[in-house]
Amino acid sequence: MTAFRIAIVAALALTTGGAMAETLKVGIAAEPYPPFTVPDVSGNWSGFEIDFANAICAKMGDTCEITPTSWDGIIPALTSKKIDMIVASMSITEDRMKTIDFSDPYYNTPAVLVGAKDAPDYTGPDQLKGKILGVQTATTHQSYADKHFAGIADIKVYQTQDEANQDLASGRIDYVQADILPMTDYVNTETGKACCRIVGQVEADKAILGNGVGVGLRKGDTALKDKVNKAIADIRADGTYKTINDKYFTFDVFGE
Known part of the structure; x- marks a missing residue:
């Protein structure tokens, strides 16, 4: 050189x-x-x-x-x-x-549940009894739902959050669980405003949610x-x- x-x-x-x-x-x-x-x-x-x-x-x-x-x-x-x-x-x-x-x-940021516009505020897992809850696959939200809502809600797993949101908007499921920030963004879209609202935060579980x-x-x-x-x-x-x-x-x- x-x-x-x-x-x-x-x-x-x-x-x-x-x-x-x-x-x-x-x-x-x-x-x-x-x-x-x-x-x-x-x-x-x-x-x-x-x-x-x-x-x-x-x-x-x-x-x-x-x-x-x-x-x-x-x-x-x-x-x-x-x-x-x-x-x-x-x-x-x-x-x-x-x-x-x-x-x-x-x-x-915290994890939240999003439901229909007329859904009640979230007060605890029993509120999801008999309901269908959508979560994205391979996420902390799926792990959380499997631990805290299995046997209470019917948990439906999606490849993408968009797919879960679409089923929520169309009434095919009752709730989705996801991070508050993208869900705040979603409920402020034209579709989200028409169908849905954040009903509350899930209880903390740092072992799963990190x-x-x-x-x-x-x-x-x-x-x-x-x-x-x-x-x-x-x-x-x-x-x-x-x-x-x-x-x-x-x-x-x-x-x-």
Whole structure:
């Protein structure tokens, strides 16, 4: 290597804090999940988590390559190195931590039940007796429903949240359980306003619902985990996170 080429390599290293920039494949769920991930007609993605992923990659001096992946295959895609990290509203749970690692939380919101406009406020599991409850497959909400509502409600599992919402709107099911943010977005759509409302939050169960949402990372990838955690702290400190937050929400989605 010539002295000139060595100098160029050294200069590039300095611009990235002593390490060469990487292109990181960021796994998101292939299904739309507004306001977190939303595709346009050309297949370009936008939303809170797209902006968040790009912001932390910029802080790390790396480039994000958004990689849509089916939700039920997103952890296998990570462990098989088809993607480098998951930014897909994945709750940090003990069960998932047996397979993958997580960054520090980057948002934390409760789970809610959504029913018909004339449905009563939620007061407890007995209210779902004889009702049909829709949940998305391979989510913490399915796990929660299986533990707390099995034998009470008829639990119907969907591949996507959109499918569950459609059946709720058409009256084919009585309730859905999901995160408050996308469901707030849904009940404010034209369809959602006509059919449905949030009837209440489910009781806390951190063992299932987790301790917030984190970036999913491969076991043992401590260097990337440290970089991601520092990037999250940095965008919180410099106001970048607040700018992204305020673009999509009227409150601090970071939570407690």
